[in-house]
Each structure stands twice: as structure tokens, then as C-alpha cells.
Amino acid sequence: MRRGKLTNNSVLLVIMAGFFALLSFFLDQRVIQKEDTVRNIDVDIQNKIEKVNELSTNSLTVLMLEDRAQTVTNYYTFFSTMFYKTYLNLEQNDDFKKYFNEQAKDYITNFIKFDLNYILYDLTAIRDDTKNMSFYHHKYKDKELQDKVESLFSFSYDFMEKSILDKMVSTYAKAGEEWDVEKLEDIKFSSNEIYEIYKYLFQLNKEFAISIKKLNDISNYFDKEEENESNELDLLTVKGKEAKILKNYFILTSILAQILSLMTLLFLFRNIIKEI
Secondary structure (H helix, E strand, O other): OOOOOOOHHHHHHHHHHHHHHHHHHHHHHHHHHHHHHHHHHHHHHHHHHHHHHHHHHHHHHHHHHHHHHHHHHHHHHHHHHHHHHHHHHHHHOHHHHOOOOOOHHHHHHHHHHHHHHHHHHHHHHHHHHHHOOHHHHOOOOOHHHHHHHHOOOOOOHHHOOHHHHHHHHHHHHHHOOOOOHHHHHHOOOOHHHHHHHHHHHHHHHHHHHHHHHHHHHHHHHHHHHHHHHHHHHHHHHHHHHHHHHHHHHHHHHHHHHHHHHHHHHHHHHHHHHHHO
């Protein structure tokens, strides 16, 4: 051969070496792109895990609050009814009164008044606690559900007779103190007012029951959202695994292309030396 010229075989080897080098460079770029994809998927997976944990925590919190409210309302429903029935018998049933002393009616009346005080306290306490829970501040897409959350354990004095409320307020005002259980004994109510208190107690217990139903709806919402987010998390996990596998394939193929490129160059040098 003439010096400075390549044979057809040498030209072919040069082309092959260049092809494998370009292929290796292309695959390296694909590896970099896949690394960005994998990184983004990992970030999405982490965010999704946090979202699932948040929904799971909210669901558990709602269930625990529901159990707490159910316990409270069961307690007050039983005792408020029992106290009032006892009061009626002490007032109207002479045979029943024989088994009690003269102060029994006053004791039962106080129980009813205390019951009113305690249920108001518990409703206020559980509502204040609810406002400090994470699910209360969750961004709900459903306006109706948002209203249910904000109305949990709400109550009004509108159902209480004004005469009863005035007596309670005036007694505490004269005492110069805030709401005090011991001052309830100083308030005297008529039979009709005791009945009105019992009806108001029933209304307060009803508010507990309504809120329990709302909590059940809220819990179902979080369960459904958690299921949806978990399904998306599963899809992201599979997508992330596929991206990592594809990245590894690109790495291995790039290494193979580099090896082939080097081998082609070695054959080229060998062929050039033989042709000199």
C-alpha cells in the first residue's frame, strides 16, 4: 500500500470505532437523563409517602375522636335519662318516694344541673381540642365536607329557656365568679324548668350524635383519599424501578460500546501495522 492511505478494511474499522464511540456518548447522555428522571421520581415518591402518612394520621385521629365522642354521649344519654325519670317518680309517685329520704329530690335535681354543666364543659373541651387537630386544618376540596368539619361539636344556648339561662347567669354574676360547679346548688328551678333542662340535655347529646355521624363521613373521606394516594404511590414505585433498570441497561450498554470501540481501534492499529 501507499503510505498515508487506508485500506477498505481500515476505513471500515475507523467507521465502526467512531460509531461505537458515538453510541457510548449517546448512552452516557441517556444515563444522565435517566438519573434526573429517577431523582424526580424519588422526590415524588417521598412526597407521596408523606401525603399517605398525613392522611393515615388524620384518619386515625378522626377515629379516636369519634370513639371519645361516642363514649361521652353514651354516658350522658344514660345518666340524663335515668336522673330525670327518678326525678319524675320522686315528684309524682308516692310509693316510689317511700324508699328515699326528704333530700332525695334535691339530690337528683343537683345531679341534673351538674349533668348540664358537665356536658357543656365536655362539648366545649372536645370542640377546642378538635380545632387543634391536624384534620381540622386539612384543605378539603369538598365544600360540604369542609362545613361538616367546621361545625363539629357546635352548640347553642338557643334551645335553653331564657328563664333558666338568666338564673344561671345571674347567680354566677352575683357570686362574682366564672362558671363554677358548686354554685349550681344555689340555683332553684321549678319542675317545668327541670324538664326544659332535660330537653336541652337531650339536644346537647343529639349534637354529639350528629358530630359522630359527621366524623364517620370525614373518616371515610380520608380512607378513600389514602387509598387513592397509596395506589399512586404504588405506580410511582413501579415507575421508579423501571427507570432504574433502564438506567442500568444504558450504563451496561455504554460500557459495552466503549469496549467495542477500543477493540475496534486495536484491530485498526493491528491492521495498519500489518499494512506498513
